[in-house]
Amino acid sequence: MAEAEVPVENKPELPIENKPAANEDDDFVDPWTVTGKSDTGIDYDKLIKRFGSQKIDYELIQRFEKVTGKKAHHFLKRGIFFSHRDLHSILTLHEAGKKFYLYTGRGPSSESMHIGHMIPFMFTKWLQDIFEVPLIIQLTDDEKVLWRDLKIDEARKMAFNNAKDIIAVGFNPENTFIFNDLDFIGQCPAFYQNMVRIQKCVTFNQVKGIFGFGESDVIGKITFPSIEAAPAFSTSFPFIFDNKVLPCLVPCAIDQDPYFRMSRDVAARLKMPKPALVHSTFLPALQGAQHKMSASDPNASIFLNDSPKQIKNKINKFAFSGGQATVEEHRMKGGNTTVDISFKYLTFFLEDDKRLAEIKYQYESGEMLTGELKREAINVITPWVQQYQQRRSKITDEMVESFFKIRPIKV
Structure with missing residues (x-):
């Protein structure tokens, strides 16, 4: 050069x-x-x-x-x-x-x-x-x-x-x-x-x-x-x-x-x-869309080694909601998907476009409550993480070394 x-x-x-x-x-x-x-x-x-x-x-x-x-x-x-x-x-x-x-x-x-x-x-x-x-x-x-x-x-x-x-x-x-x-x-x-x-x-x-x-x-x-x-x-x-x-x-x-x-x-x-x-x-x-998920705060992030119980607890306890203050108000006004973290996670990890659109409509119309939306997110993210963990468990030190080896690769 x-x-x-x-x-x-x-x-x-x-x-x-x-x-x-x-x-x-x-x-x-x-x-x-x-x-x-x-x-x-x-x-x-x-x-x-x-x-x-x-x-x-x-x-x-x-x-x-x-x-x-x-x-x-x-x-x-x-x-x-x-x-x-x-x-x-x-x-x-x-x-x-x-x-x-x-x-x-x-x-x-x-x-x-x-x-x-x-x-x-x-x-x-x-x-x-x-x-x-x-x-x-x-x-x-x-x-x-x-x-x-x-x-x-x-x-x-x-x-x-x-x-x-x-x-x-x-x-x-x-x-x-x-x-x-x-x-x-x-x-x-x-x-x-x-x-x-x-x-x-x-x-x-x-x-x-x-x-x-x-x-x-x-x-x-x-x-x-x-x-x-x-x-x-x-x-x-x-x-x-x-x-x-x-x-x-x-x-x-x-x-x-x-x-x-x-x-x-x-x-x-x-x-x-x-x-x-x-x-x-x-x-x-x-906790909200103002910050990206961070590795330095365990309560702000869902880690790849989290258990199903940890994932459920984190989403239920910490995921910022776009719902209304009461059930009655939510039924009348509906939820806000633009700020709701559970819905945002579904846009990343739920591949089914039709189902995502249904959830959006149901939540914004008040038909779906915040707890139900959080359950949808838990039911999508938990199996995704579990499937990932199964693959991760099979990665050995020798496999890592094969990726790190200085060598020609297929171009």
Whole structure:
């Protein structure tokens, strides 16, 4: 790959692509904090405008189905994956019979992931099956050491356990490579070299503007974005792509977009294609849609290792309700599905469109009470988690090592 042709100090300031401008009335969304300003949660249309991405509309979904010959995933149809950058270009590549690869990741911050963490991985698995393309999964255990009070060995252990959670989604080692930063980067010179190339393209002022870093932040935070950006360029993995330049599609939650705005801005100077993106909404916390589900609060999240009793208790006790104060008032006025967390969870995990529409009508008309809606959510999420746990129980250390092994995979 061509190196930069002039010294970095002589280069003009990098025009950060569609740098978001926010005011105090806007929702707060960055890679570490998500806070909505209203009971209905994040205003995703406003976020699209602020981030400068494109809405996934009906026409794009129709084109997706035409190009792939497959029905759109319910995450697409329901606006759970709602925004994109250059998804049309990926579809054009596929139409022409040309290859690309998928890249997504996870910052391990707990021994077990929660159901909200599964959304990008479920969709990534579907994309991989539809397009028959290779997948790179990055575990940013180094990020968690830098941002949290974690020791390196603790973060590495979490990454290994989270890898088991991810593999249980159904990924295949034949076309999937998983790595954790703290172990892999020292074993792959090409990856580190791309990190340095990216670092040369972005000034301190720019990284402060994108990520909001302050003068008291440790220097590791300043350089970390180059680590998350590097997998978006195929030359970071010569053992997989043989130094060939392949475009990349990144399925991720919208809070990770700043990393890839930066990646897209440096791509031309690295003589690499800009990574394309498809963004998901957040699965909200049990207490309300203003916050995403968090691994740091056990009462805000349904974890993948929760028992049926724990799931039932969490939803019944903590799930924010859109119902009225009394049964009589609810029968008369109906419930509000735009703020009700049980209904929001059903939009993610209940695949039956007809049944979801029935529940919406029954709750909004007052025919269905809050307790009954919570029971519907429990009856959908509990078997989903139990089926997942059965798959997870079969994931061995040896299986994880097969995904982590530096090797060629099917391209």
